Amino acid sequence: MRHTSLVSVYISLIIALLCQLFPWVGQSVIFRPDFMLVVTLYWLLRAPHLCNVGTACFVGLLVDLATGSLLGQHALSFCFTAYVALSYQRRLVLFNKGQLLAYVLILLLIERVLILLLKLFTGNENPGLVYLLPIISGLLLWQLMIFIFGGLTRPKTSTS
Amino acid sequence: MLKGVHQNLETQQTPAFFVRGASAFSRMVFFCALSITIMAIDSRLNYLSQVRQAFIAALHPLEVVANAPGAWYRDTKKYFSAHNKLVQENYILKQQAFEHQVALQRFNTIQAENEHLRGLLNGNIPNQPKGMLGEISHMGRDPFTHIVVVNRGNQHNIKAGLAVVDSKGVIGQVTRVYPFTSEVTLITDKELSIPIQIERNQLRAIAFGGGNNTLDIPYLPTNVDIKVGDKLVTSGIDGVYPAGLAVATVTKIEQNPESPFAKIISTPVAEVTNHLQLLLLDLPDAREAEIKLTSETPETKDREVKKEKLNLNKPNIKTNTKPNTMPKVNANAPH
Numbered sequence: 001m002r003h004t005s006l007v008s009v010y011i012s013l014i015i016a017l018l019c020q021l022f023p024w025v026g027q028s029v030i031f032r033p034d035f036m037l038v039v040t041l042y043w044l045l046r047a048p049h050l051c052n053v054g055t056a057c058f059v060g061l062l063v064d065l066a067t068g069s070l071l072g073q074h075a076l077s078f079c080f081t082a083y084v085a086l087s088y089q090r091r092l093v094l095f096n097k098g099q100l101l102a103y104v105l106i107l108l109l110i111e112r113v114l115i116l117l118l119k120l121f122t123g124n125e126n127p128g129l130v131y132l133l134p135i136i137s138g139l140l141l142w143q144l145m146i147f148i149f150g151g152l153t154r155p156k157t158s159t160s
Numbered sequence: 161m162l163k164g165v166h167q168n169l170e171t172q173q174t175p176a177f178f179v180r181g182a183s184a185f186s187r188m189v190f191f192c193a194l195s196i197t198i199m200a201i202d203s204r205l206n207y208l209s210q211v212r213q214a215f216i217a218a219l220h221p222l223e224v225v226a227n228a229p230g231a232w233y234r235d236t237k238k239y240f241s242a243h244n245k246l247v248q249e250n251y252i253l254k255q256q257a258f259e260h261q262v263a264l265q266r267f268n269t270i271q272a273e274n275e276h277l278r279g280l281l282n283g284n285i286p287n288q289p290k291g292m293l294g295e296i297s298h299m300g301r302d303p304f305t306h307i308v309v310v311n312r313g314n315q316h317n318i319k320a321g322l323a324v325v326d327s328k329g330v331i332g333q334v335t336r337v338y339p340f341t342s343e344v345t346l347i348t349d350k351e352l353s354i355p356i357q358i359e360r361n362q363l364r365a366i367a368f369g370g371g372n373n374t375l376d377i378p379y380l381p382t383n384v385d386i387k388v389g390d391k392l393v394t395s396g397i398d399g400v401y402p403a404g405l406a407v408a409t410v411t412k413i414e415q416n417p418e419s420p421f422a423k424i425i426s427t428p429v430a431e432v433t434n435h436l437q438l439l440l441l442d443l444p445d446a447r448e449a450e451i452k453l454t455s456e457t458p459e460t461k462d463r464e465v466k467k468e469k470l471n472l473n474k475p476n477i478k479t480n481t482k483p484n485t486m487p488k489v490n491a492n493a494p495h
Contacts, residue, residue: 021219021226023298053184057191061198065215067301068309068336068343071208072199076192083188119304122203123350125371127304 004047008149012039013059020066030130033137036063037078037111041104042145044085045092045152056082070122077114081107092152100152104142108135209336213314216338223341227297291439292316294324296432297341306349306369308332308432312440313340321400323441329406329429330354330394331438344438347407347428348373356407357395361385364395367407370425375408377424382415386424402441406430 016035040059043051060075067074085107095103112132120126146152182190202208292312300307312318314337322334324344333352336343347354349369356367356377363385370376380386390410396403408426415422 018222018226020301021223023227023230029299029301048184053187053191057195060195065212066219068212068307069302069305070199071202071212072195072197075195075198079188079191079195083184086184118199124304125350131304 004043004050006050009043009047009050012043012149017062017066020063031133031137033134033141034108034111035141036060037081037108038138038141038145040078040082041085041107042142042149044082045089046149048086048089053079053082053086070118073115073118073122076118077111080114081111084110097151101139101142105135105139108138212336213338216341220340290442291325292318292442294438294440295436296438299432300343306332306346306371307335308344308346309341310334310344310438310440311341313338313342315339318342318440323401323405324438325405325441326430326432326435326438328431328435329408330401331428331430331432333400334440346432347375347430354401354407355395355397356392357403358386359391359393360387364397367392367426373427374411375426375428377426378421380422380424381420382422384422384424386410386413386422388413391429392426 013036016039019035036059040051040056044056056078057075060073060078061071063074063078064071088103092100092103109132112135116127116131198208294310294312297309297311300309308331310324318334318337320334320337320342324331324334330347332344332346332349334342335345345352347367347369348371350371351369353366353368354375355364357364365377365380367375367377375392377386377392388410392407392409394401394403394405394407406429408428410424410426412425413422414425
């Protein structure tokens with residue numbers, strides 16, 4: 001169960017891209033989680049030898065191309081978030097579920113704030129607090145990822 | 161026990177003699193530098209538009225797959241829509257068509273008369289802009305930008321810069337064209353401005369996008385003759401938007417005693433969220449100029465462009481302000 005293959009990483013990323021491309025109707029687009037980011041963070045924390053800062057950067061570029069925003073915006077913020085995520089990756093075994101969730105919350109917050117800063121630099125208007133809503137839906141998606149692919153903190157089946 | 165837990169999480173940094181690659185920090189620095197470079201190239205130079213186009217074209221099948229559930233839902237909903245609703249709609253549409261027909265009859269005679277008069281005065285006959293029907297395939301993927309994606313692209317002869325309208329008024333302008341789709345920036349975007357005219361007193365101004373579904377009209381003095389409820393229409397000076405299309409209605413006028421300018425806020429009349437269909441209007445003048453340019457030799461190109469520009473601007477401005485001086489201007493121009 002613990003063994004992760006590259007195929008599952010890429011398939012989940014492609015599914016995340018599909019979700020990102022899905023035409024969200026009306027106001028629901030504001031609540032839409034950052035699918036690509038959450039999936040990338042999951043694999044980053046679980047298998048850093050398969051999915052590292054470079055993958056995060058590439059995924060960010062894909063998001064840029066798909067959303068039509070300035071190329072490199074998401075790449076930069078994903079890179080930095082990935083770096084922060086990796087710097088505590090080895091301490092994850094000591095975290096319990098709540099702490100891990102808080103950690104992911106902080107990571108998502110970092111990414112949102114970075115994107116917001118980059119957007120303000122390029123001249124967008126300030127979107128207000130609504131801008132932070134995807135963090136909450138992102139946390140829900142994170143729980144879903146853990147439900148599907150298994151947790152990161154205390155694996156039930158420990159091989160000795 | 162602990163050992164087992166450690167085995168489960170695959171290690172990221174191995175000891176130095178099992179060197180696997182660069183450290184996370186150096187990777188981060190490298191990729192951040194890379195993305196900053198890409199950002200600079202994308203924002204200042206135009207090299208990456210080709211990459212973008214190719215990528216979007218490659219992404220098209222995925223997009224179709226993602227759009228499929230929505231399309232199926234809409235189709236089945238249409239199929240099962242009640243019979244009497246259709247009859248009612250048909251009745252209303254017939255009535256509307258009849259009314260439009262009556263209005264068109266008058267319009268045709270007036271247009272013929274106008275052309276005849278302009279011909280008498282040796283003036284230019286303004287071309288009717290041709291339109292192409294498009295459908296909104298989705299609102300922009302980033303909810304905090306003012307972009308709508310339309311299902312017409314390069315393949316349908318769409319060009320960047322076309323004006324986009326719906327049945328109520330102006331929506332915006334095509335800013336990026338991909339092979340099968342194109343991006344329309346709404347007039348409420350901060351980067352877009354549109355030359356307008358107050359319908360009531362023909363006062364010309366330029367409206368800028370204000371974000372949050374508003375338009376700003378800056379640089380007008382506090383005593384300007386604009387009231388709440390005034391309708392703004394396009395003035396047609398820029399040669400992009402044909403004259404006389406509805407743009408917005410003034411909703412709020414603020415007067416700040418510290419500022420010499422009034423703060424005039426208006427709301428667009430086009431209903432982007434309610435309709436799917438919209439019309440992409442051709443640029444008649446630009447198209448003509450292009451055709452002329454291709455037939456000219458390169459040396460005369462610049463002069464021709466200047467001439468074209470002059471000709472484009474003159475009739476618009478003159479007809480708007482003082483039509484009496486028109487024949488002289490146009491008669492003298494060719495000599």
